[in-house]
Amino acid sequence: MAPSVVADKPATAGVLAPTIRLMPRLHGRTGPEQVAIAEPLVVTDVAGWLPAVGLVAGAGLERLLSGKVRTLRVPLHVSAVLTWKAYTYWLTLPAVAGYLSSRRVPVLSAGNMLVRVSRREPWVVLGMRNPLVTVLATDPSAGAGATRVVPDEAVLLRTMREAIVERHLRPLALAVCDLTRIGERPLRGGLANAVARHVQRAPGLAGEEALATAGTLLRALGVEDLVRLDLTGTGALRVRRRTCCMAFTVSGLDPCESCALRWSRSVQRPLDSLGG
Template sequence: MFGTDVLPGLAPGLLVADEAGWAPATTLTDGSRLPELLDSAARLWGGTPHASAALAWKAYSYWAALPVVLGWAAARRVPLLDPTDTLIHFADRRTLVTLGLRRSTPIAVLPTDPLAVTGAAEVQVVADEQELLGTLRSTLLDAHLTPMITAIQGEVRIGTRTLLGSVASGIAYGLLHAADGLPGSAVEAVDTLLDTLDLTDLVELVPGPKGEPTVQRRTCCLAFTLPKPKVCQGCCIRTP
C-alpha cells in the first residue's frame, strides 16, 4: 500500500523469524522497558518528559495500529495485537522503536474468507463483521494500548484524552495515506474504526487544499513544545 516493504517502525515483512534481540510488548505494558522508550524519544526529539512521552506514544501507537487497521480495511483480516505476540527492539537508532509480530500471531477472519477453511492454527474465524470489529477493539485497544497508557501515566503526568487523540489521528492518517490501495472508501473506514474504538470525537476529517480529506486533530501531541518547535499538519493549534 505504501509502495515499499521497508517502513521505519516495522520489521521488514512484519513477521519476525528470529526473535533474538526482540522482546514482547508486555515489557512496555507492564512498565519494565517503558523508560527505554521514553529515553529513545528524548534522544530523538528532546523536550520535557511529558512531551517526550506524548511523542513516543504517538509514534508507537501509529506503528502498532497500522497492520491491524490496514489488514481490516484492505481484506477484513485482523492480526490480533496482543502484547505477548507483539515484539519490539530499540537497536535501530534511526527510529524510536521497531515493532514486529510473532509468526504465531493469530489473525481474525470472516467465515467467507478463504483462510477460514485452511485449518491453520493461527486463523481465528469470527461470526460476522460486528464480531470482527469487537475482536479488533479488544486486542488492539483494551489488551494493548490501554494498559500501556496506564504505564505511561505511571511515569509522567499526561492526560488520557491527549494520548487517545494520537491513536485517532494515526488511524485516520494511515487509512487516508493508503486510500489508493483500499477496496472501499477510506473515509468510511476511518469512521467505522474510530466509532468502534470510541475515538470519533478526537479528530475530524476536513477538506484539504484540493478538496481531499485531511485529518484535523482536537488534541495536541505537544510537538510545539520541543526545543525545535513543530506544528504538525492538522494540529489543533492554529497559526497565523
C-alpha cells in the same frame, strides 16, 4: 486469550499477504531508518526483542519513553507523548492495512507483539510474535493455519478493539500516565490520529467512502471524538486533531498536517478547548 496455535509459514504468508502489500502504501516511507515495523511483519528471530507485555512494568517502559529525552532534549512527558504518537502509528498500520485490503485483521495484542528499542533510528520497532489473523467466515482462508474466524464485520471490529485497545494500548497508557503524570486523553488522541491518517493515505479511497471508513474504524476503537474529519474541495479526506502531541514545544520540529494548533488558528477556535 489469543489462539496458542502458530500457523505454518506458507499458509500464513498467504493470509497476511494483502496486509503486507498495502502497508508501505499507507505509510509511504522508505529506508530502514524511516520504517518502524518489522518486515515482513512477523519476527522470525526474537533475539533482542522485548515482549510488548513487558512494557507495562519494569525498566522497559522508561527505556521506551526516554529516547527522545536525550535526542531532542525535552522533558520525559514530552518524550512520552511523541513516542506514543509513533508507537500507535506503527502498531495500527497492520490493522488498518488488513482491514482495508481484505478484511483480515492481524492480532496486535500486547501478548502477540514484540518491541525492539534501539539507541539509533528507528528507536522503536514493532513486530508480531505469531502470525495470528482474524478473518470473516466467508474468507477463503477461514480455518487455515492460525486464523481466528468471526461471523461478520461487526465482530471483526470488536475483536480489533479488544486486541489493540483492551489488551495492548489501554494497560500501556495507564502505565505511561502513572510514570509521567500526563493525562490519557492526548494518548487516545494519538491513536485516533494514527488510524485516520492511515485511511487518509489509502490508495483508491476518497470522498464519502474514505470519510465513512475512517469513521467506522474510529468508532470501533472508541476514539471518534478525538479527531475532526471532513473532505477538501477535491474530495480528499482531511484529518484534524483535537489533542496535542507536544511537537510544538520542540525546536526544529514542524507541526504535521493534522496539528490541532495549526487548524485551530485557521478557524479561530480557542486553544483551551482542544483538551490536549
